[in-house]
Amino acid sequence: MSEIKVDTIGPRVDNGTLTIGASGDTVNIAGTAGTGFPTPTSGIAASAIDSGTIATARLGSGTASSSTFLRGDQTYAAPAGFDIGSITGATASTAVPITTDEHIMNIGGALRRVDHNIVTAVNTPWLQSRGLTGNQSIATDTNTAITNWNNITINSKQDSGTSSQSLSSNGQFTVGVAGYYQINLGVRFASVGAGKNIRIMIYSPHDDVTYIINGYNTGDGSVSTHYLAGSIVLPAGSSRYFQAQCYHNNGSAVNIESMGCSFSVYRIAGYDLP
16 A cells, blocks of 8 residues: 655646546545535435535526425426415405305315305204293284294304394294295194184295195084194295294184294205395
């Protein structure tokens, strides 16, 4: 093993080529590179780079910034498609969606626009009332509102507009949301005489009509209890209400029984007023 100590090693001619070692040899250069030491431009394995930062310009062409990414073809590009900038007003909305509003959903690996009524088919708002607070006296030969409702449940979640539901002391259920509603009513009449007419109705101020949903004549026989039930679908504007009513022509007042009455109202999801 030999050691050569010199200050300068150069080719025989100026600007010539200096070769150290031969193909297959390992050449070790100890110490620290000084001034004029050339920066390698090729032949460096990626695994050999274990520190420092590579300039973005060396990674690909195009403009590297916080809003671009490096593609597989080694070019910088801005992301395309849906991002936060695509949202009109990036803050959360406090408005309740209507049926024609849209959701962005991943369907089959692709972003799709889906109408709100498809993903929220919920029949709300709705009202349920089972029974009365006590028997209610119904005068003869007059349409009378049923007002003593008990066990009242109102679900105000809705799929259209803003909502304000209530069941007033005079039996009016204000829907709060425009739409079509299914109304169900059941009434038990106590001690109605033979040959008398009884009926149950729903009053709607939307078109100022009282709708008879069931009724019959008690026919021959003694005084007895009769039960009527029925359903109807009606439109209503957001400020409109429905009111359950009943009628008889017994000739004197008749009670409707507290445990034999029920009233429910459901908005039909996905069907807005024209």
